Amino acid sequence: MSAAMGNNRTIRWGILGTGRIARDFAAGLRDTPDAVLAAVGSRTQASAQAFADDVGAPAAYGSYEELAQANDVDIIYIATPHTLHAENAILALRGGKAVLCEKPFALNRREAGEVVALARAKNLFLMEAMWTRFMPALSEVKRIIASGEIGSVTQVHADFGFAATHDPEHRVNNLALGGGALLDLGIYPLSIACALLGKVESVQAQAIMGETGVDLTTAFTMKHAGGTLSICSCSLRARAPGELTVSGTRGSVRMERMFHMAERVTVDVLDGPSRTIETPWLGNGYTHEAIAAGQCLRDGMLEHPDMPLDETLALMGVLDTIRRQIGLRYPGDA
Structure with missing residues (x-):
């Protein structure tokens, strides 16, 4: 190949x-x-x-x-x-x-x-x-950042959550199947924050754990190379807005609900009107x-340069660090 x-x-x-x-x-x-x-x-x-x-x-x-x-x-x-x-x-x-x-x-x-x-x-x-790495919305956000319209980027806020089933045998609640909010949902804000801000230098996380041993809600902050921060959260118990906002010294750009498959982005700047850009995607996104x-x-x-293997490995390392901090361990970790 x-x-x-x-x-x-x-x-x-x-x-x-x-x-x-x-x-x-x-x-x-x-x-x-x-x-x-x-x-x-x-x-x-x-x-x-x-x-x-x-x-x-x-x-x-x-x-x-x-x-x-x-x-x-x-x-x-x-x-x-x-x-x-x-x-x-x-x-x-x-x-x-x-x-x-x-x-x-x-x-x-x-x-x-x-x-x-x-x-x-x-x-x-x-x-x-x-x-998400290949959706038109992310390309548009990157273009807006590169244009300087929102100034020097300083931070990303992103959340992803929904009210999932309480069934202990369901995949999302099952420790043996890699359940929990982090691997299912938190990986989305984590990955896109890194796509926008670059390499993670450090991460701090906290979580609310469920009776089956998986994380129900996890929040984490990441410090990225270059002096930027991302603030991310994920939950199996909260119907979150599911938006992602990149903020800079002159304004912000927001990927509308749900950010991982956003069909539009909105730009807000200090000295101009808010504007929305349509970012339709092909088929069902996949x-x-x-x-x-x-x-x-x-x-x-x-x-692929937009999802290189070294970055995948680095992100898996960040997920491992978060799991250690919140006490989430899977049988397959042994």
Whole structure:
């Protein structure tokens, strides 16, 4: 996959996993130019075939191993629960496939490092599927910052929360499945704050923990290289506004609710009227990351500059630090 495939090459996708996010990504692929869903993989032939019939995939494999070895697939999207991401990504890479791995990239920094090392050893494309990085709203915010319109940027505020189920067996509340607000929701403000402000120098976090041992609400502040701060929060018990604001010496730009899939941004400056810029996205939003990954394959790139692997590893390290501070430990950390 290190050699360029040609700019007109249709990218043949495989989806590993058959849950809701797998279905959403399949829908996003339908609006992705020069891309086809070639195959899906599940743990049984029956579930793979049912999913393939639903999403229109021509091939269905009754094991993840079969999908990883399939000849008709260029890249595999990992859509399984958090705790399986590293294992499944390694399986796909060993099959010679490029990988787009759903966030969180892995359960911890150690797992993430193993996946990245394998991709680099095999010269295969690998990327964390942080779709916000590829949405038009973030590009517009970066453009506004670079223009100097809001002055020198000093801070980012971001929150992400909703009132989730209290069912202790549900994925978000289940410690064994990597549950909790941080990995499910907090990763969004964390990742986008770093995309805007750069490397994290230090982080401080506090949390409200639930009866099942996962974090229900977590807040953290990060000091970034260059002397800026981000203030982030996430919650499974609060219907938060879900907005992100970048503030500078002359004004601010706000990514409207929900910031991870914002359709507009608003600029407020000291000496001018507020203005709103529409930032519509293609398909259901997943389309943009699929386009980005596909173009990397055509160009022979092993990483995407907007979501490089070293940054994914650094972010996993920050998540590990936050978890240590709030006392959130998973069985897979051992």
